[in-house]
Amino acid sequence: MKVTIDNITLEVEPGTTIMQAARMIGPEVAPPAMCYYEPLKGSGGKCRACLVKVTAGSEKDPRPMPKLVPACITAVQDGMIVENTVNEDVLETRKGIVEFLLLNHPLDCPVCDQAGECHLQDFSFEHGVSSTRTVEERNTFEPTDLGPNIQLNMNRCILCYRCVYTADQITDGRVHGVMHRGDHAEISTYIEKAIDNDFSGNVIDVCPVGALTDKTYRFKSRVWFSKPVDAHCECEKCSGKATIWYKGDEVIRVTGRKNMWGEVTDFICNGCRFDKKKTSDWVIEGPTNVSRHSVISANKYGANLIKPAFPVLQAARDYKQINDDRDRSFLGIQPALPKSKKK
Amino acid sequence: MKILTEHIDVPNIDTIDVFMKHGGYSAVKKAIKKMTPDEVTEEVKKSGLRGRGGAGFPVGMKWSFLAKPEGVPRYLVCNADESEPGTFKDHYLMWKSPHTLIEGMIVSSFALGANTSYIYVRGELMYVINILEKAIQEAYDKGLLGKNILGSGYDLDLFVQPGGGAYICGEETALLESLEGKRGNPRNKPPFPAVKGLWQCPTVVNNVESIAATSWIVNNGGDAYAAIGVGRSTGTKLISASGHIKKPGVYEIPLGITVEDFIYSDEWCGGIRDGHKLKAVVAGGSSVPILPAELILTTAAGEKRLMTYESLSDGGFISGTMLGSGGFVVMDETACIVHNTLTFAKFYHHESCGQCSPCREGTGWMDKVLNRIEHGQGRKEDIDLLVDVAKKIEGNTICPLGDAASWPVAAAIRHFRDEFEWHIEHPELATKPGAVFMRKGASWTK
Numbered sequence: 001m002k003v004t005i006d007n008i009t010l011e012v013e014p015g016t017t018i019m020q021a022a023r024m025i026g027p028e029v030a031p032p033a034m035c036y037y038e039p040l041k042g043s044g045g046k047c048r049a050c051l052v053k054v055t056a057g058s059e060k061d062p063r064p065m066p067k068l069v070p071a072c073i074t075a076v077q078d079g080m081i082v083e084n085t086v087n088e089d090v091l092e093t094r095k096g097i098v099e100f101l102l103l104n105h106p107l108d109c110p111v112c113d114q115a116g117e118c119h120l121q122d123f124s125f126e127h128g129v130s131s132t133r134t135v136e137e138r139n140t141f142e143p144t145d146l147g148p149n150i151q152l153n154m155n156r157c158i159l160c161y162r163c164v165y166t167a168d169q170i171t172d173g174r175v176h177g178v179m180h181r182g183d184h185a186e187i188s189t190y191i192e193k194a195i196d197n198d199f200s201g202n203v204i205d206v207c208p209v210g211a212l213t214d215k216t217y218r219f220k221s222r223v224w225f226s227k228p229v230d231a232h233c234e235c236e237k238c239s240g241k242a243t244i245w246y247k248g249d250e251v252i253r254v255t256g257r258k259n260m261w262g263e264v265t266d267f268i269c270n271g272c273r274f275d276k277k278k279t280s281d282w283v284i285e286g287p288t289n290v291s292r293h294s295v296i297s298a299n300k301y302g303a304n305l306i307k308p309a310f311p312v313l314q315a316a317r318d319y320k321q322i323n324d325d326r327d328r329s330f331l332g333i334q335p336a337l338p339k340s341k342k343k
Numbered sequence: 344m345k346i347l348t349e350h351i352d353v354p355n356i357d358t359i360d361v362f363m364k365h366g367g368y369s370a371v372k373k374a375i376k377k378m379t380p381d382e383v384t385e386e387v388k389k390s391g392l393r394g395r396g397g398a399g400f401p402v403g404m405k406w407s408f409l410a411k412p413e414g415v416p417r418y419l420v421c422n423a424d425e426s427e428p429g430t431f432k433d434h435y436l437m438w439k440s441p442h443t444l445i446e447g448m449i450v451s452s453f454a455l456g457a458n459t460s461y462i463y464v465r466g467e468l469m470y471v472i473n474i475l476e477k478a479i480q481e482a483y484d485k486g487l488l489g490k491n492i493l494g495s496g497y498d499l500d501l502f503v504q505p506g507g508g509a510y511i512c513g514e515e516t517a518l519l520e521s522l523e524g525k526r527g528n529p530r531n532k533p534p535f536p537a538v539k540g541l542w543q544c545p546t547v548v549n550n551v552e553s554i555a556a557t558s559w560i561v562n563n564g565g566d567a568y569a570a571i572g573v574g575r576s577t578g579t580k581l582i583s584a585s586g587h588i589k590k591p592g593v594y595e596i597p598l599g600i601t602v603e604d605f606i607y608s609d610e611w612c613g614g615i616r617d618g619h620k621l622k623a624v625v626a627g628g629s630s631v632p633i634l635p636a637e638l639i640l641t642t643a644a645g646e647k648r649l650m651t652y653e654s655l656s657d658g659g660f661i662s663g664t665m666l667g668s669g670g671f672v673v674m675d676e677t678a679c680i681v682h683n684t685l686t687f688a689k690f691y692h693h694e695s696c697g698q699c700s701p702c703r704e705g706t707g708w709m710d711k712v713l714n715r716i717e718h719g720q721g722r723k724e725d726i727d728l729l730v731d732v733a734k735k736i737e738g739n740t741i742c743p744l745g746d747a748a749s750w751p752v753a754a755a756i757r758h759f760r761d762e763f764e765w766h767i768e769h770p771e772l773a774t775k776p777g778a779v780f781m782r783k784g785a786s787w788t789k
Contacts, residue, residue: 034700045531046699048739067738073531096735100704133728136711159697178526178697181509183707185697 001078002059005029006086018071018082019050023261030261031084032094032123034101034208035160036072038263043165044072047158049097049123053090056081068093091127098128104139104183105209106155114210116223119262120158139183146176146189147200149215149274154186157211163187163203170199170267187211198237201273205256205264216274217245217253226252228290231282237269243288251277257288344571346559346579347552348595351439357474359481362442368487370558371449375495378561383454387557389565391577396422396513396550397628397668398743399652402557408537409455410545418546419452419460420522421554424506424513426465427628428690429670432581433551435593437464437471441478445501447554449487450561452499455547459500462551463518466505475503510694514742515548516540517696528698529742550668552581573599576651580666582611586673589613602626602648602655603640606673619675622787623758626655627667629687630747632754633680634664636786660754676787679779680762684755685713691748702745705736709752716763719770726763730756 001012005022006029012021020038022030031052036044051068059079068090071082084090102124109115141154159178164187167176175190189195195203204212226245233240245253254273256264276282355361362368374383388403409417421444425433437444444462452460464472479501482488490498504522506512512521516530519541540546556578560568569577576598585591588606590613596605606621607614615621624639625631641647643662648654655666674683692710697703709732712725733749740746756763762780766773773780781788 045741048699048701051739070531093735093739096732096739097700100700100708100735103704103708133724134708135722136708139707158700159703161698180697181511182692182695182697183703185703 001076003076003078003080003082005082006084012076014076016076018052018054018069018074018076018080019044021076022071022082022084027260029084031071032119032127033072033261034119034123034158035162037162037165037206038261039265039267040162040165040206041169043160043162045070047097047101047160049094049101049127051090051093051097053083053087054080055083094127095129098124099133101158102128102132103134103136104155105158106138108156112156112210113213113218113223114156114207117262118210119208141186144188145215146195146203146212149201149270150195150204151213151215151218152187153211153213155211156209157187158209159185159187160208162206162208163212166203166206167195167197167200170202171195171197176203198269198271199267201270202256202264202267204273205258205267208262214253214273216277220252221247228288230257230285230288232285233272233276233282235269235272238272239266239268240272241266242268242272242282244282244284249279251279251282253277344579344597345595346568347436347443347555347581348440348593351436356440357442357478359442359478359485362440363485366562367442368446368449368482368485370446370561371453371487372493374450374453374561375493375497380454380456383450383557383561386560386565387454390556390560390568391565391572391575392553392556392560392568393576393652394550395552395556395580395668397427397630397665399666402549402553405537405549406455406547408535409547410538411456412545416459416544417455417457418541418544419448419455419457419554420515420518420541420546420548421448421460421462421551422513422515422518422548423462423464423551424510424518425551425668426510426513426694427630427668427670428687429583429585429625429672430628430668431583431585432593432669434468434471435583436551436555436581437468437475441471441475442482443555443558444475444551445478445482445488446558447556448501449482449492449499450558451547451549451554452501453497454557457547458498459502461522461541462501462503463512463522464503464505465512466508469505472503472505479503509696510690511696511742511744514744517742518548519546528696529744531741571597571599573649573651574653576653576666580650580669582650582669582671584612584671584673586671587616587619587675587678588673589616596650598649598651600650602650605650605671612671612673615673615675619677620787620789621673622676622678623674623680625664625670625672625674625751627665628670629672629690630743630750631665631667632660632663632750633683633758634662634754635758638662638758639664660750661757664754676781676789677777677779680755680759681713681717681766681773684752685710685717687751688713688748691744695744695748699741699745701736702740702748705732705745706748708732709748713752716766719766719774721763721767721770723767725767726756726760729753 003021031050034047034049050071052071054065056062058077143153146152176195178185179188204214226247228243228245231244243255243257244251256268350365384406392402393399509527511517512527514529517527521527536546571578579595579597582594594611605611621636623635625633642657652666656663688710692706695702695706733753736745737749765780
């Protein structure tokens with residue numbers, strides 16, 4: 001099947017969605033996704049962030065679709081022409097979606113654990129406007145605990161339903177869902193019951209914002225001060241493939257491995273996530289390749305990207321601190337650094 | 344010309360004996376004994392009957408879209424979750440004459456080949472549910488429901504399901520979710536219910552009034568039904584008339600009478616209450632755009648507006664509205680449009696399911712902004728803000744609730760912008776109890 005997205009044509013298998021096709025081309029063309037999560041069955045269609053314009057439905061029926069369609073759940077037809085970043089309507093609508101999502105979302109990024117790897121931050125940075133039009137008070141909720149290791153901060157929730165699908169697909173009974181309606185809807189476990197499952201921690205990983213956070217990691221570090229490393233361990237319950245996050249020598253948290261779209265590739269168990277916080281628990285594979293969320297890689301892999309040339313390396317090796325022992329006492333200034341010792 | 348409400352005032356018409364004495368269940372006998380399912384569908388197609396729930400989609404066409412794979416059950420679901428502010432016709436029909444609906448259900452189920460059918464009634468109408476349950480039992484006792492109906496070999500079980508009290512469950516896919524025992528969130532479409540509906544099986548969802556009309560069509564033929572009405576608006580329609588009129592109530596009108604007749608004639612609404620003048624009309628339930636007096640009586644082109652799907656939507660949303668579900672709310676000059684719009688916005692804010700972001704956040708936003716304007720704290724930029732928010736909700740949501748929430752706000756500002764401006768510029772006057780803006784030179788201004 002042939003599909004054209006933003007003037008780029010490619011061949012795809014029948015049944016591919018517009019989102020999947022666009023992701024094959026690359027992140028420049030792929031629509032943003034706040035609720036769609038490929039590993040979760042049934043996700044998508046809710047946030048409306050990925051709305052795109054279909055200017056020709058198919059080869060057979062080249063009429064444009066009257067409304068914008070969600071890319072994540074709309075299957076590609078042969079000869080379909082899709083406009084994403086090149087369509088004014090789409091960009092304007094997306095601005096509106098950012099505005100709607102931020103309407104009741106607290107701007108508490110400075111104290112939010114998700115800041116730096118938050119999809120809503122990325123989304124509003126890439127597609128939103130810098131000003132706000134609302135003067136209304138935000139809806140607020142009290143934070144609650146879902147079990148001993150997970151905290152739910154409902155204020156930040158954008159009701160993407162990812163955690164609901166995760167809980168549904170990893171637990172037998174339905175214990176985690178949405179209560180109430182509209183903008184007063186809230187994520188809740190069945191009568192304050194914890195999700196009693198070895199894989200419950202995955203709801204933290206799938207959460208695009210800071211609504212579900214890891215209590216063993218809360219307030220320990222900003223994301224960009226920690227260093228993600230791919231590692232694995234022998235685990236009976238899960239694949240054992242994880243990303244461990246270092247701050248100095250200390251493992252401060254463990255998450256599932258995420259691909260370039262921020263989706264977990266292997267769900268990990270709670271044992272791996274919450275209890276294995278020592279380097280000796282893990283076999284290190286190497287630094288995690290972080291491409292899209294640049295704030296995480298800032299100050300870490302920059303050195304790898306720009307390889308210092310040989311003369312610079314040589315100069316660095318030969319660098320000697322200048323010995324400045326002049327008498328400054330008459331100026332009344334204390335030297336900032338301790339004097340270097342003479343040989 | 345009355346079709347659905349012909350015998351509605353007969354005492355004890357809710358009992359099966361009285362109902363059958365007045366020709367009830369003759370359509371069941373005719374359909375099951377003398378006709379094939381396809382013939383029934385063909386008659387409904389010929390009748391031009393259009394969905395009475397609001398969208399006006401041709402019923403026969405909807406039926407013909409039903410997928411019929413071998414060995415997979417099909418379902419007919421009657422949408423009796425009537426919750427639209429201003430609409431109360433299905434409630435009236437089911438309460439007064441439950442057998443009219445049940446007869447239609449049997450005929451329609453037969454046409455679709457459904458062996459199990461459901462009537463999904465809004466939970467608030469518990470007494471109506473009891474009436475329906477009793478009527479269904481009577482039909483079972485007469486052999487009109489159950490196994491081998493009238494010896495024909497056709498089986499049908501009919502169930503009544505009370506809703507949990509959510510407007511959103513009137514949306515057909517949310518209704519199916521609710522019927523399956525889940526949270527009433529609308530589904531993403533496609534697939535449509537005709538392919539994957541209740542329990543992932545092909546399903547038709549029709550309004551009470553549409554289903555009830557099918558038995559008359561079977562008895563009298565599709566052509567006879569199509570002879571009533573104008574153009575593509577055939578047959579009769581129940582209109583729930585309310586507001587500042589002399590005779591509020593449910594009226595069965597032949598489609599095609601003029602709006603002016605409907606409001607002022609003694610046969611229907613009987614005119615505006617004494618000493619007052621018509622200001623505005625919401626013609627089809629709270630979701631449809633409000634129209635001022637001059638545009639509801641005549642179209643922008645100067646023609647008399649008729650009670651038909653086409654005439655009411657003449658001029659698009661710039662100067663027209665929709666027949667919708669027939670919730671006809673009339674307002675005289677004492678009605679404050681800002682207050683009325685706020686009431687609607689509050690309703691949609693409360694009833695949004697919260698699944699998709701434009702509707703969840705947008706309805707709340709519009710409610711809050713309108714609330715400020717109503718209470719004298721509006722800002723000049725709020726009017727354009729409301730228009731823009733409404734525009735960004737419309738068409739970008741999973742189900743039509745987003746559209747339904749944005750249309751009344753956008754239309755109120757389109758036709759009564761000066762009233763909103765007055766509220767913002769003169770908060771001291773506008774917040775006085777009973778204060779209403781009087782447009783200079785308007786037909787309703789005293």
